Amino acid sequence: MKRFIVLISLTCALLAGCKTQPAQVAHTPGSDVLVLPSPNEMLYAKVYLDQDGAPVYELFHADTPVMLPSALGFELRGTVKYQGLEYSGSEILKPDELPPYMFNSGFEVVDVTFDHFDETWEPVWGEEKSIRNHYNEMLFELRHKDDGKLMNIRFRMFDDGLGFRYEFPDGQPLVHFVIKEELTEFNCAQDNLAWWIPGDFDSQEYEYATSKLSEIPEVFPSRTNQYNSSTTLYSTGGVQTSLQMKTPEGLYVNIHEAALVDYPCMHLLAEGKNLRSFLTPDAEGWKGRLETPCVTPWRTIQVAESAVKQLESRMILNLNEPCALDDVSWIHPVKYMGVWWEMIAGAGSWDYTNAASVKLDSFDYAAAKPNGRHSANNANVRKYIDFAAANGFDALLIEGWNIGWEEWANCNKDYVFDFLTPYPDFDIDALNAYAHSKGIKLVMHHETSSSVRNYERHMEAAYSLMNKYGYDAVKSGYVGDIQPLGERHYGQWMVNHYLYAVTEAAKHHIMVNAHEAVRPTGLCRTYPNLIGNESARGTEYQAFGGTVPEHVTILPFTRLNGGPMDFTPGIFEQNLKEWCGNDSHVNATIANQLGLYVTMYSPLQMAADTPEHYAPFMDAFQFIKDVAVDWDETRYLAAEPGDLLVIARRPKQSSLSGSAKAFSAGRDTWFVGGVTDEEARTADFALDFLTPGKTYEAVIYADAPDADYEKNPQAYVITRRNVTATDSISVEMARGGGFAISLRAL
């Protein structure tokens, strides 16, 4: 490691880009001020100990402060005594009654080390063929003056932002410790505009609020009355990451975390324009149990000069460890359909009977009266297999195949599923054989109902069953309150579980798509069999009352910052009432739904509607057939959170399959997608990403002139024209609309 020390005293603050201090200073330097610039020197951080020995950082973009002096550190649990009179009357010992231990001041600097790193790596799947990981690094080594306990803070400054993490080295007085709270501050220099969802330890399934940071507590109450199967709000100042902000100067600043492993997920608490970390507690209120040597996840502050540059940032992935799997040959992108939307909308059911309670070890399903609404039945599944096979899909998800759905989430039920036993009308052997004969793989479904111990008890057998029948991907779900009660979806205990499910799956060569799990933090770089996550408000909410059109223009800045989302686009029938009596309306045009296949990146991409709903629109459905799901190159052509997205992508030839392969294999192709919010907009963009000199046939799937997500969502027009790299395209997007374009060199 290149090792040199740069110490810049206060008296030479003009050196190395040290600008004037901002007006509002919460912390006065009490040590030399260290400066860490980005490789392109547009960003830099100042790091120092303040007069109390508290570690502090500041972040600047050129002349502009992005983060004012912000303190770092922890409050730890004090020493616990295990004997004596640790009770009071009828009260159980509470965490707050233990003396805390402040580990956020009183430090002295042991050493400072700088380093530089530059490499390019290739993801197993992704938005581009290769990713550059380029940063300057500073290791700030601290010792607590009172007791010699050690804590280091590692800073990595990229051109697209700052990452830092706490590191607790080996061989020191601190060995086992419990976090009461992480005290990381993000003191924004301005009262930024923010796209945020309420802080919640159990759910991310919210629409986004747009407000200034200082307005969050006022706006908060109006944002929480949304249906979630499990929810734990903690403060009207609470918001979640990835938090996208925009400064008055037009900088896009995003706070998130990277490489969340064996640590509670970080939420934020807003006070004015200041944010601070607020970790997810365990059942007793503690926020992390650690053992040295160890590191925290990276805390990230991405800074971009435009919305497009924010989308281009791969800082979260870069801060994760390289791939940990020796063999990734079995991991592949998947375009799939599902026996799913009809249950979500209410046209069918997951359960097989109307029994009020079923005990899996004694209930006799064979003798039970079917409710006649069970979607995962042999005939229906075969219909989907036929349609998926005929249209060149890779796979078919079937939910509700296994016994137990009569009383799944929030029944406080431990043994809710066995993940092994099909309902009587689901012939797992025959259906897999039939699907395989047609080139379709079935996608396993493991809804856990958040009875996590029960899932782990059955996991090995469940994965082995998948191997037996040839399933190679599983959608897992965590609906309802976590059992044991008191644990939270985003606490350390569950974070540990989600990764356990992924690493155990890898041993079985199984890809995981976990719903209701903790939000992604780039771990798919290290474990690329984590091929998808929900962890946000997905398409299903279009059947749960509907979702505002702007939602899909925000997700790529927030939720997708950490990894791909199984958003499940492709709804062609917006009138759920007529179909199945559901009062919800799907707030999107068909063209918008097509655009999502490009704008909402995922290597696991669903066509979520039913064969019946696609049948009248097979010309539009052609785009879903043609589009790839894994890419060698991506161009963000236009972007603004809450307004619109236009993105162009070039397929990765090596991972093409099915109908996408038929369209693109050996051909020079691109796909462009666009979506808008509730406003009609025109997308104008040059095709300069095309290979110069070649002519491409463009098939443009656009909203019809009279299209409107509320009144006329199914009106689209498909036009074909030949274009070259010197051409531009202009497409009208209806309210709640969008467009999709396939481009194939002639």
Next chain:
Amino acid sequence: MKRFIVLISLTCALLAGCKTQPAQVAHTPGSDVLVLPSPNEMLYAKVYLDQDGAPVYELFHADTPVMLPSALGFELRGTVKYQGLEYSGSEILKPDELPPYMFNSGFEVVDVTFDHFDETWEPVWGEEKSIRNHYNEMLFELRHKDDGKLMNIRFRMFDDGLGFRYEFPDGQPLVHFVIKEELTEFNCAQDNLAWWIPGDFDSQEYEYATSKLSEIPEVFPSRTNQYNSSTTLYSTGGVQTSLQMKTPEGLYVNIHEAALVDYPCMHLLAEGKNLRSFLTPDAEGWKGRLETPCVTPWRTIQVAESAVKQLESRMILNLNEPCALDDVSWIHPVKYMGVWWEMIAGAGSWDYTNAASVKLDSFDYAAAKPNGRHSANNANVRKYIDFAAANGFDALLIEGWNIGWEEWANCNKDYVFDFLTPYPDFDIDALNAYAHSKGIKLVMHHETSSSVRNYERHMEAAYSLMNKYGYDAVKSGYVGDIQPLGERHYGQWMVNHYLYAVTEAAKHHIMVNAHEAVRPTGLCRTYPNLIGNESARGTEYQAFGGTVPEHVTILPFTRLNGGPMDFTPGIFEQNLKEWCGNDSHVNATIANQLGLYVTMYSPLQMAADTPEHYAPFMDAFQFIKDVAVDWDETRYLAAEPGDLLVIARRPKQSSLSGSAKAFSAGRDTWFVGGVTDEEARTADFALDFLTPGKTYEAVIYADAPDADYEKNPQAYVITRRNVTATDSISVEMARGGGFAISLRAL
């Protein structure tokens, strides 16, 4: 089922033994009073609804009220809403903020059914060859008048006590529900003398207090400053079951529970002379998650006219379900030694290095410096194997064989053990081969450090490893706070786990001896591979400061009421200071320790001291070699909790093994044991249990005249004489002493 109804109105209260009401009546009958007598009609219960529709019972022994009117029922969690503003400022939703639902009044009687049952069954192992299960039963079927929810209460009246449980039938409005508190009252008729330990959701490892019920809150604080690795006290009125009491009239009354399955363990709360149930909470404070149809464990009130009759009671076993295992041929009693006491006392260590932290997936034990104190090393284990084999034992326990002990309990560590990897100096393959070559089985040890998820994740592999090497018994341990934090050793989540460990073990033909687990409730009848439990203050505390001598005279009335205890008797060297610098003194004479092999029933019986400590006393050790551990017949010759015990037992010929087989096989033998408290006492008893007309050689292992547990614990005398059934024996027991006798027909 025999079905008849007996309804006795208030106006015919003189019928069927209805006695005058006690002076203090908390509940006035509002319905007919039902009477359920015991088969011998000495005991009877009255059952009725009071004027509020609350179910009430009373219990009488002959003319004497034992339990005054005591109410039954529950407070349940109210309906939980999953949406809306269920937060307040920065507060997380707390259970108490939900509206409760009282399910303890407002009932009407649906039906009452009486039944009678009489059968004799044979336990796989036990204190006698066969057990009579004989009771009158009444099913009290109730419906809540407001909402039609159903709750039945099933009463079983034996000659030795009353058992009742709540039953929630199928097909009713109550399906899934959460208990806030079980409201079962035990309103004692008198201010009984009680032998009790403090109510604690995590530990039972206390010495017993002896006080009147009304004195419990006053005495409580002086009883809690005892070392426990995990402890959660809840009230100064809290006590645990099995609670042994003695009425002023001399009746022995014991409150416990039977068949604790998937339900929190019941504690008690004392208020004056009244007791009520106080269930172990989960992390959020709830006390049980149930789904109809379901039943609670049995609540038991044993009533005996003498201490001996209390010990003769098999009511707890009788209230458990018959054996659930088809094949029990692999289950067998075990007399064993252990590489254990030297670590407990401090002469050796479980850990192999002095490393402050070890991460199992990266720490290099092979390269680590050994601490030189590791007891589970090849040479030491071979020494124990040699000694155990030479003396006809069945098995040898070795603790500290596997990696991870450097930081085990209460380090808040998730991945603390893998249960698979031996320390470098423990050659699992060679040691098992060596042991087997000498007729010794090794006993596996699975300390979990209460990291329960981690244990379950490794359980299948750990049990499979045992099968591979031929281990057929495991001692498991749950030292330290339960992880996830907030769960308790005696909560429903853990109760579920302990049984899971037993049933999974049965699949592998493995016997389980769980330490620090929930106290036994007779489940060994149903799962006889649950061959032992600690779940009380065992011999180890003699090295943790010592235990008062009376402790062993109380345990058979309390802890052993639910099943056998792995008490680990047989300490011959009381001076730990001289041995290894431990300041504790073992408060027992050698003769007392021998007596425990008879008085402290267990089919898994240890000789806990080291070969070196036995070597000088091999004449006394002969009793440990000769004594059996499984019995066809037991006679309680003298008993008083806190004072003394004298018990005689006749071996079960079919389960003899090793040196016990050499002594008893094909012979008519008996063993007698006696223990006293801190007072010297004379045990006088007739030998009328011997076969008339036969002459037996009696070998009497008694305290020497100058023996004293404090001053001269190793002084014993061994005498031999021939006796017949018409003889009596008188033995002097020293302070903290006892005796043991083997009797073999000539």
